[in-house]
Amino acid sequence: MAGYATTRHHPAQGGGKDRITDYHTTLFRRLTWEGTVPLEVRVDSKELPANSNRGLECYYVQAPRVSYLPLLMPEIRRYLMDVVFDEAAASNLKEEDWWFETEEGTLLKWHWPIGLIYDNHTISVSVRAAASHRPASQSLPLRIILHLVSPPTEKLMLAPSPEACKQAFMGQLKEADFIRWGNTKRITGLRKAEQDGIWESIKEHNFDEYWRIASKVTPSATPAPSVGSPGNTSMHVRPPSIDAGGVPEKDSAYTVRCVPVRIYLPDGPFIQELVPPLLEDGSPHSLYHFLSTHLPLLFPPRPNLPVSSRVNPTAQTSTDLAYALVQGVVSPPEAEIAWLGACLTGADGWLNICIGLNRT
């Protein structure tokens, strides 16, 4: 019923039967979906079987940010069998023993989206390599060691299978649904075929199929009519895609109960707090306000942001101690959490914000 039609005309036409997603929302969702990260997957040299074609044991891939390591395993396996291993070694290859770690020896979580693994590594490096400018590391591949044997079960517990990954993914999707609406009726309201279809669309990297289903559970970036009405002083900082209301209030990112957000700190646990889309005074909750509330030492509270920051949204002062990565992009401080939660979430519905440290 609800197709994923788009329009260049905004405000979005929200009154019809089908949900029409406005052009800018679709644009950012597609940019997020099409985002890839460079990976270098190298088989641990100590575990290369005899007669392997040494020198070719690296597999390079631009992996989709929304994908998962277990979903890359079939193509890595094909490569190893076709190019690196001889027949005897290939027949002994057991994927249930595979596990991944970074060059630094950090065990990789196979149930994390690949984009999150990459960004999380970027911020860890930002702490250790204070001497380098932050964009430098982002163009380099993330070097991953693939181990073929002896998984450290005490740290891994489960082998990285697509089925376990799907279960973890669906759990995340339902939790995000709960945080947004206070229940999981939208996800559970999907037919079984649609629930399975969401995961299949990630496996096949099919944007249209994913959003055909996901648009039924993801809020619209367009504010409800009551938000952003004349007199709301925050209007001038809102992205142009959402300058006017038009969607039913129940579907707007600005009327959800909370936005599913996690803040990842370098080498630390993630912070998950309740993040309402609007502040008590009715103005949209900005990224900087959110960060300065929870990490005031890294993001000291500021007076109201100057209007000029809209002209150059990436402007940051040289004294900023830290930066926020969302889908690999350093996000402007005035970005609205609600908008980020509608346009730049991962496929699992979560807005992941990775905090890196600037060179001081």
Place this chain on the structure above:
Amino acid sequence: MLTRAQFDAACKALITRYTESASDFIAVSPLKGWAWNEHSTYPNFGFMSRTVTVFRRPDTSAHYFDDPLGEEVLEEEHDATVLSATSETESFTCQQYVVFSSTFRVPAFYFLLSDSSGSPLPLLEVLKTSLFKINAWDNPEVSSYTISLPTATFPLLSHGDHPTLGIPCWYFHPCETTAVVDELMREVAQDGWSEEARLARWLEMWFMVVCSVVNL
């Protein structure tokens, strides 16, 4: 539902209450033996933990879980006193955690079971230990990574990272907790309770709910 501060207060009140009355430090009750832990760097990541020993059930019984491989997994009637007295029975170390679920704003029960070499037990082996009550659920669907009921939105038991330690654990899904505990609290609530007493009682009721499926 609880706030993070209420969770911290409830845990600390419960630990105080049961440490003082415990004659030994053996975790013989669901409420004894818990310790409070904080994250080494960041505030607001506190949780309770304890370590207990559980046993493999002897192969004597009568209850079956559906094994995904089509085999029947034997489960016998449980008697904790008999099991703990049987020195021959294989024992496992069970790390137990009570953490705060940021999504559902309630406590959540996380655990790990490992054998004498430190390797974690697979889920099908976990179910054969004395941690689990027999007939805890009707017709559960068991896979190697989750236990579900056909009618439930979330799996009852799945794997997930410990929110503070980041290590993979098994955990019981906390989404139905609030309604059940609140209902119990309406039955036992007394006028004049201090906030601390109310929170400690809330956590006791939560343990009671958890104990409907596991032997703590």
